[in-house]
Amino acid sequence: MLSKRNLSQPTVYQIRLESHLDHQWADWFEGLTITLEKNGDTLLTGPVIDQSALYGLLKKVRDLGMTLVSVNQVQSTKGENTMTTKENMNTNKNPNPIEAEPATASPKRLARIAGIFYLLVGIFGGFAVGFADPSIYLAGDAAAAAANIVANPGFVRMTVVAHLLNETFFIITAMILYTLLQHVNKSVAKAMLVFVILAVGIMTLNTVFQFEALQVATNVSYVTAFGAAGSNALVLLLLDIQHYGTLIAQIFFGLWLTPLGYLAYKSGLFPKALGVALVAATVSYLVDVLAIFLVPDFGNQIHPFISIIPAIAEIWIVLYLLVIGVRTVKTNKHDA
Numbered sequence: 001m002l003s004k005r006n007l008s009q010p011t012v013y014q015i016r017l018e019s020h021l022d023h024q025w026a027d028w029f030e031g032l033t034i035t036l037e038k039n040g041d042t043l044l045t046g047p048v049i050d051q052s053a054l055y056g057l058l059k060k061v062r063d064l065g066m067t068l069v070s071v072n073q074v075q076s077t078k079g080e081n082t083m084t085t086k087e088n089m090n091t092n093k094n095p096n097p098i099e100a101e102p103a104t105a106s107p108k109r110l111a112r113i114a115g116i117f118y119l120l121v122g123i124f125g126g127f128a129v130g131f132a133d134p135s136i137y138l139a140g141d142a143a144a145a146a147a148n149i150v151a152n153p154g155f156v157r158m159t160v161v162a163h164l165l166n167e168t169f170f171i172i173t174a175m176i177l178y179t180l181l182q183h184v185n186k187s188v189a190k191a192m193l194v195f196v197i198l199a200v201g202i203m204t205l206n207t208v209f210q211f212e213a214l215q216v217a218t219n220v221s222y223v224t225a226f227g228a229a230g231s232n233a234l235v236l237l238l239l240d241i242q243h244y245g246t247l248i249a250q251i252f253f254g255l256w257l258t259p260l261g262y263l264a265y266k267s268g269l270f271p272k273a274l275g276v277a278l279v280a281a282t283v284s285y286l287v288d289v290l291a292i293f294l295v296p297d298f299g300n301q302i303h304p305f306i307s308i309i310p311a312i313a314e315i316w317i318v319l320y321l322l323v324i325g326v327r328t329v330k331t332n333k334h335d336a
Helices: 021-028 051-063 106-136 142-151 153-181 186-218 220-255 257-266 274-295 297-307 308-323
Strands: 011-018 032-036 043-050 067-076 088-091
Touching: 011 051, 011 297, 021 051, 021 308, 032 067, 032 142, 043 051, 043 257, 051 067, 088 186, 088 220, 106 142, 106 153, 106 220, 106 308, 142 153, 142 186, 142 220, 186 257, 220 257, 297 308
Parallel strands: none
Antiparallel strands: 011 043, 011 067, 032 043, 032 088
């Protein structure tokens, strides 16, 4: 039973869980020795600084969906864990007692929050990149491009804002997914963040070019300085830079899906097929970009077809995050 007294020294506790804790969650209990017992239970043993820290550990057990069998106070200690264990899956012999941690959301809650922001990325990104940009950018016709912006300045401003919101929500999505999946492989999770940061950086700079095209088209001082033809050409140049910059950013929009797919596959929190689909989406993104730059006519022809795999993979993960969140942590029950 839990002790109700205020402990002046760290106390060693044994927390018994029904079923074996999957190895991928060992980092959640750093500082505790994790023992997989022959009867199928998991035993967490180690010093805990106070009742608040103990509550934090029990909250993690609850968040993982595991069944708590018992919590036993073993002995008081002055900072050294003298307990011995057997059949250790992951020996975290940290001499420092567990201290209280800030409250963290459960995996399912984190997943659903990520799903909400990922959905916002799809909404604002779909509007800005899929609808608004093609409506604004009229390739090869400087006069028409400038006239189009002059006739629809409010639409262009709305597109700029949509881009900025899309990029903001994208980085938030990646940060939440990093928090959710970093326990699988922190290096891969960091790579995922790096790709997203690169994509967001390029897209943010692209948005500046699009906004400057609006400034040039609607400010008569540019017509005075460069003449109508020169001003129109400058507008088209800025839109060209924005257009091709978006294509370059697509490389990193694709690359971030590979570490995400790997983490999803290895974590056990998502269907393995979803992880494979995300990696396949990376290949599709890269082929699409290379084809457009190397063989533009062919690239434009295959674009509608090659976009199918990324659409399926990203819609799938958004729906999975929103509806299911993540799978309950996998446990292994063994006979004694």
